[in-house]
Amino acid sequence: MKTEDELWGLLREADHMPYGSGQIALVEQIVQHADAGGFDELRFAARMQATTAYVHGGETAKSFVTFSWCRAEYDAHPDRFDRHAESLLLWQFKYMVSGLLKFPEVPLGRTRDVLDDMERRFRAGGHSLQAVYSYRHAVAAHVGDPAAGELYEQWCATPRDDNSDCVGCDPTSKVYHLVSAGDDEAAVALAQPVLAGHLTCAEQPQSILTSLLLPYLRTGRLSEAADAHRRAYRSLRGNLADLQRIGEHVVFCARTGNETRGLEIVERHLSWLDKAPHPQADMWFSAAAALLLGRLGADVLVGDVPAPELAERLAARARALSARFDARNGTDNIGLLIEARLHAEPIVEHLPLSAVARTLKAGVTAPAPPRPSDPAELLARAEELFDEYRFTEARAAWQRFDELHPEPPFALAVRRVEGRGRMAGVDHEPELAEAAFREAAAGHRTLGDELAALVAEARAILAPDAEERQEEVLAQLTAVTERILAIGDADARAEARLRLEYPLLALDRLDDALAAVDAAIAEEPDRPALRAELAGRRARCLLVLERFEEAVAAAADCREQYGRLGDPPPVALAALIHGHALANVERFDAAVEAFDAALGAAVERDPRLSALVGRARARLAAGQPADAVDDLVEAIADHVAHGEDGPAAILRFDLASAYDQAGQLLDAAEAAESAIDVLDRIGAQDHADRTRYLLSRIYRELDEPDQALALLETLAGNLDGFDNLQSRGRMLQEAAQLLYRADRDAQAAERFGEAAAAFEAAGVVQAELYNRRMRALALRWAGSIDESLAALAEADALIGSLALTVDPSEAWLVWHRAMLDCDAARVHLGAGQGDEALARVKGAAGALRDIGAFGEAVEADLLHAELLMRSGAPAQAEPLLRSVLGTAPKGSQSGQNAAWMLAEALEAMDRSAEAAEIRQLHLEQ
Numbered sequence: 047m048k049t050e051d052e053l054w055g056l057l058r059e060a061d062h063m064p065y066g067s068g069q070i071a072l073v074e075q076i077v078q079h080a081d082a083g084g085f086d087e088l089r090f091a092a093r094m095q096a097t098t099a100y101v102h103g104g105e106t107a108k109s110f111v112t113f114s115w116c117r118a119e120y121d122a123h124p125d126r127f128d129r130h131a132e133s134l135l136l137w138q139f140k141y142m143v144s145g146l147l148k149f150p151e152v153p154l155g156r157t158r159d160v161l162d163d164m165e166r167r168f169r170a171g172g173h174s175l176q177a178v179y180s181y182r183h184a185v186a187a188h189v190g191d192p193a194a195g196e197l198y199e200q201w202c203a204t205p206r207d208d209n210s211d212c213v214g215c216d217p218t219s220k221v222y223h224l225v226s227a228g229d230d231e232a233a234v235a236l237a238q239p240v241l242a243g244h245l246t247c248a249e250q251p252q253s254i255l256t257s258l259l260l261p262y263l264r265t266g267r268l269s270e271a272a273d274a275h276r277r278a279y280r281s282l283r284g285n286l287a288d289l290q291r292i293g294e295h296v297v298f299c300a301r302t303g304n305e306t307r308g309l310e311i312v313e314r315h316l317s318w319l320d321k322a323p324h325p326q327a328d329m330w331f332s333a334a335a336a337l338l339l340g341r342l343g344a345d346v347l348v349g350d351v352p353a354p355e356l357a358e359r360l361a362a363r364a365r366a367l368s369a370r371f372d373a374r375n376g377t378d379n380i381g382l383l384i385e386a387r388l389h390a391e392p393i394v395e396h397l398p399l400s401a402v403a404r405t406l407k408a409g410v411t412a413p414a415p416p417r418p419s420d421p422a423e424l425l426a427r428a429e430e431l432f433d434e435y436r437f438t439e440a441r442a443a444w445q446r447f448d449e450l451h452p453e454p455p456f457a458l459a460v461r462r463v464e465g466r467g468r469m470a471g472v473d474h475e476p477e478l479a480e481a482a483f484r485e486a487a488a489g490h491r492t493l494g495d496e497l498a499a500l501v502a503e504a505r506a507i508l509a510p511d512a513e514e515r516q517e518e519v520l521a522q523l524t525a526v527t528e529r530i531l532a533i534g535d536a537d538a539r540a541e542a543r544l545r546l547e548y549p550l551l552a553l554d555r556l557d558d559a560l561a562a563v564d565a566a567i568a569e570e571p572d573r574p575a576l577r578a579e580l581a582g583r584r585a586r587c588l589l590v591l592e593r594f595e596e597a598v599a600a601a602a603d604c605r606e607q608y609g610r611l612g613d614p615p616p617v618a619l620a621a622l623i624h625g626h627a628l629a630n631v632e633r634f635d636a637a638v639e640a641f642d643a644a645l646g647a648a649v650e651r652d653p654r655l656s657a658l659v660g661r662a663r664a665r666l667a668a669g670q671p672a673d674a675v676d677d678l679v680e681a682i683a684d685h686v687a688h689g690e691d692g693p694a695a696i697l698r699f700d701l702a703s704a705y706d707q708a709g710q711l712l713d714a715a716e717a718a719e720s721a722i723d724v725l726d727r728i729g730a731q732d733h734a735d736r737t738r739y740l741l742s743r744i745y746r747e748l749d750e751p752d753q754a755l756a757l758l759e760t761l762a763g764n765l766d767g768f769d770n771l772q773s774r775g776r777m778l779q780e781a782a783q784l785l786y787r788a789d790r791d792a793q794a795a796e797r798f799g800e801a802a803a804a805f806e807a808a809g810v811v812q813a814e815l816y817n818r819r820m821r822a823l824a825l826r827w828a829g830s831i832d833e834s835l836a837a838l839a840e841a842d843a844l845i846g847s848l849a850l851t852v853d854p855s856e857a858w859l860v861w862h863r864a865m866l867d868c869d870a871a872r873v874h875l876g877a878g879q880g881d882e883a884l885a886r887v888k889g890a891a892g893a894l895r896d897i898g899a900f901g902e903a904v905e906a907d908l909l910h911a912e913l914l915m916r917s918g919a920p921a922q923a924e925p926l927l928r929s930v931l932g933t934a935p936k937g938s939q940s941g942q943n944a945a946w947m948l949a950e951a952l953e954a955m956d957r958s959a960e961a962a963e964i965r966q967l968h969l970e971q
Contacts, residue, residue, distance in 0.1 A: 050085050055792075055829030057092055062789040064752045065102040065285060073099050086126065090119055094134055101141045104286030104323040109145060113138055136173070136209050139164040143181040147188050148326035150370035157185060174207040180219060187223065190379030198223050214240055214250030221257040230261035252281035256291045259298045263393045271298070272399050277712055279311070284753070289318050290327035293334035297387065300338040303396030308338040313348060319363075329367035329380075333387040336361035340388075361388055421451045425461055432465070433575075434615045436649050437472050444469065460489030464502055471509060479509035497538060500530050504545055520549040540571040540580065547583060551590070560587040575614065578607035582620040589627050597627035605643070618647035618657070625660050634668035637661075655681055662700060671707035678704055695724035699737045706744055714744045735764055742780070751784050758784070762800075772813075775804035779817055786820065791828035795821050795837075815844055815862050823869045826876040838873045841866055857897040864890040864899075868906050871913060884913050891926075904930050904940050911947055920951035927951060 048056070057076050063069040073096045080088040093112040100109035120127055120135055139160065146157040165178045179201040186194035202220070210216055217240045224233035237254055255278035262271035279295045282288040292315055299308030312335045322328035339348065339357035346353040364384050371380040428443035444465050447454075454462060467482030483506035490499035504526045507519055523546060530542040543566035550559035563584045571577055585600035601624035608617035625640035641661035648654040662677035678701040685694035698721035705714035718741035725734035738757045745754035758781040765774040782797035798821035805814035818841040825834035845863055852859050867890040874883035891906035907926045914923035927948040934941035945964055952961040 048079055050083060050088060052829060053079055053083075053085065053088055053092075057088070057095060059790060059792055059828065060095060060099070065099065065104075065287065067103065070096070070099050070103050070105060090116060090127070090131070094131070094138070097138050097141065101145065102285075102287050104289070104321070106145045106148065106287075106324045109141060113142055132171070133208065136164070136167060136171070139167070140177060140181055140211070144184065145324070147185065148324035150325055150367070150374045152374075154185075154189070154375060161185065168209065173209050174205050176201065176204040176206050177209045177211065179204055180211065180216065183223070184219070187226070188379070189375040190377045190382075194223070195227075212250065213243065214254055218250075218254040218257050221254065221261070225257070225261055230264045233261040234258065234265060234267070252278040252288075253291065256282070256294050259294060263298075263301065263397075268394065268397055271302070272397055273712075275299075276399060276716060280712070280715065281750075283311075283314070286318055286321065287323050289315065289322055290330045293327075293331035296331070296334040296338050297390060300334070300341055301390055301392050302394045303392065304399060305338060305341050307399060309342065309346070309348075309353075312338055316348070325367055325370070329364050329371070329384065330387070332360040332367070333364035333384050336364060337388055337390055364388065421447065421454055421458055424450070425454075425458055425465070428465060429461070432468055435619065435653070436615055437469070438650060440465075441469055456489070457493055460486055460493065463489065464505075467502075467505060467509065476509050476511045480506050483509055497530065497534055500526055500533075501538070501541075504530070504542065508545065508548055516549045516552045520546070520553065523549060535572075536569050537571040537573050537576055540566040540569040540576060543569065544580065544583060547587070551587075556587065556591050560584065560591065563587055574607065574611055575616070578604055578611065578620070579616060581607055582616070582623060585620065585623045585627070589623055589630075592630075594627050594630040598624065598631060598633075601627055601640075613647055615647055615649050618644045618649075618653045621647060622653060622656055622660065625657070625664065629660065629664045629667065632667070634664045637664040638668065638670075651684070655684060659697065659700070662704070666700070666704055666707065669707075671704040674704040675701065675708060675710075691724045692728045692730065695721040695728070696730070696733055699733065699740065702737070702740055702744065706740070706747075711744055711748050715741060715748060718744060731764070735761055739777075746784070751788055755781055755784050768807075771804050771808035772810055775801045775808060775810065775813060775817070778804060779813065782817070782820065782824070786824055789827075791824045792830070795824035795828060795830070795833075798824055799837075811844075811848065812858060812862065815841065815848075815866070818844060819862075819866050819869050822873050826873045831877045834873045835877055838870055842870070860893050860897050861899055861902070864893040864906065865902065868909055871909060875913065875916075880913065880917055884910075884917060887913060900933070904934055908940060908943055908947070911944075911951075915947065915951060915954075920954040923951050924948065924955075 053076050056072060060069055060072045060076065063072065073092060076092045077089070077096060080092050093116050097109045097112045097116065100106060100112065116135060116138075120131065142160050143157060143164065146152045146160060161178070161182060164181070165175065168175055168178055179197055183194055183197035183201050185191075186197055198220075206216070211219065217236055221233045221237055224230070224236065237258055240254055241251060255274040258274050259271055259278075262268070262274060275295055275298050279292070282292050282295070292311065296308050296311050299305065299311065315331070316335065319328055319332065322331070336357045339353040339360065342353035342357075344352040344354055348356050351359075364387075365381070368381040368384040372378050424443060424447045428440050428447060431437075431440035431443055444462070447462065451458070463482050464486035467479045467486060470476075470479035470482060483502045487499045487502035487506065490496075490502055504523060507522045507526065510519075527542045527546060531539050534542065543562055546562040547559045550556075550562055563580060567577075567580045567584065571580070581600060581604035585597050585604055588594075588597035588600055601620055604620040605617060605624060608614060608620055621640045621644035625637045625644060628634075628637035628640055638661055641657045641664060644657035645654060645661070648657055658677045658681040662674040662681070665671070665674040665677065678697055682694045682697050682701060685691075685697065698717045702714045702718035702721070705711070705717060718737050721737050722734055722741070725731075725737060738761050742754040742757040742761070745751070745757065758777045762774050762777040762781065765771075765777060778797050778801035782794045782801055785791075785794035785797060798817045802814050802817035802821060805811075805817060818837065822834050822837035822841055825831075825837055828834075845859075845866055848859060854860075867886045871883040871887035871890075874880070874886065887906065887910045891903045891910060894900070894903035894906055907930050911923040911926040911930070914920070914926070927944045930944035931941060931948065934944060945967070949961040949964045952958070952964065
């Protein structure tokens, strides 16, 4: 059985845990042990903590029992409790009034009795009745009592005090009153100062943002409404206690044309109805889901149930619950409100919630088909368009040819068959392409054109998806190429040699591929466009070979040649290669210019997308994240419009990075979150984990440590292979650091230990040492004294073993030893071993100064001085503290701490005047 001190330590740990089942389980365990041990003060404190945990963790009904016990205990033994206990009990009266209303089986009279008791205690203690009027208003509004308006006025007119709801929650409740009264402008005006201020309550700002969804929409503040939804739902989605508010976000989606987004929310939280925090939340969420699902077609399934059918079930569930509330209340108010929700009409046809959605809304315009002409001219035009990489226009020209000339002369028919083969290649239909080229080859031979037949035959060899038989493809193509070289002109010979590049690249024979291109250039073809294409293909080979400077020069030459031809569409590919080569030599501004040119010339989708992505990444590298966002949004929207979820998800990682660098953290989080689900679904584990890590960092910047922690622990679980031990250790270490900063020390110690084990297995000794040191320190703060001493011994043993193999004067080893000494002093101090603590810290500051770690040395001196003060040696602490004051920056925390400690030391030595002078100087700074 745990000692009383250990149980108090666990209760402090629970206080820093996030609301939810984990915190509830720990507090319930503490209550059981406190009851078994007869620890009266702890029994009360643990139940008070349990009441808060139940209310905010989604188990409201349990809070009635713990609150009643605490109220009875307080009344029976008032002498045991201080003002803090009284204040907390008065605060929890508000939980009871609000909570009892949410259960239709609880008579209304019981709620009013609790309110009367609350008012009596507030009056007896001389407290303001502002909170009392607030909750009397809540009861009146619940039952539809007209007195709610008068109570609202009393509530607003009564001064606030420490028992009032926080500066965010109190106005939130007032906003709901104003919205129900139809005064949206007043609601928005009331909330603005709150949103502009500093909110520290666990329920804010998500609660007040949720209350503003409807007034923002009804007053035309659409961007504010979208932002409020995105910001608030992010904070609500992980907490069962917020199910009712989550329903308001479902309604928001249903009334703004965001049914798909609303469906995602419904599917995510529908199972919560089985464990709803209270019937009121069940009722309101059911009605919200019914409204949303009722807007979807029968082809949309939620699980295996058509959306309209499930909507009917949920509407019936909401109505049944509202009838129970109305029966309890003796009014029809709740039923009327539920019907209003079930029949709420859209306010906005479609409110885009992201930049990608806004871009998608713009739509895509297809190019117009070419005008009809002579069959031979039309066919020649289609071939010319294809050679210029205008595949969409080429397709349209060939289709027009088919419409106008369904039975062309044989010579044109042969060319048309070859055109089908070329388009089949673009469409990734290799079997159709090969068959068409072989048919064309036979037709050309019938016409007596052996060179054209050999070209078609070469194309047929290249057509199949022959990844596993590239050697065979190369052999066949080489044989055909030799025949073309024997009878073809310079252009034909250059094109034949150029075709050899494809299988050589596929076989990873990169130098041979470049040699094939160089041989084609050496043929000195007559056609300028072909010469330009050869220069571009040479640039591509050099880029693949990572000979970036040469690739830059070759691509620039290619662009210059195309420039002399009037920048035909193929210049887009040359500019693309140029941009990628420039980016690889970190000439990002020049790369952006090249991608600009590619976008200006590109007429087909693929090169345009490549240019957008290339330019975005160059802009990111050049420190232009806002510009990168625009490119990435457009590229993602294009992929989404074509149903390409995988590429869109991969690009959302880049978009999240761009938003992050631009300081748009909510947008960054949303982009990363939307990517992970898709990446997991398509099995892109590396991309998914990379995105998880980015998102964990974004969550930390958003001050959402629990979400960040969950991602880091998922990553640690994914990185379970031997090759990933170092990365696993890093994830565990970052998780431990998050827990440590949140004062969840016992959990932090566990993660530091797991990280140390991973780094030990990976052979990363410095990281192992850091984590063993931090584990000892975390255990000390968690109150696990014996375990912290044992962990310290492990860290000491490790650094001792290092001294046998590493030069003791190595700076990194000196640093780690000194830092371990400082933390060892803290551990010993926690164990009541003051002499051992002093012995460990004594030389740490000097060692740190010797290696130039002056900031750490200041902290070591402060710790040393503190220990001296504790041991009753203020005279020895004085020079250390004066040294810190002389070196710490003015106004720094270290300087302030040193000043106050020095003043205490001087007073201990009966030098009060000097102490006062030091304090005055500190205040002036």
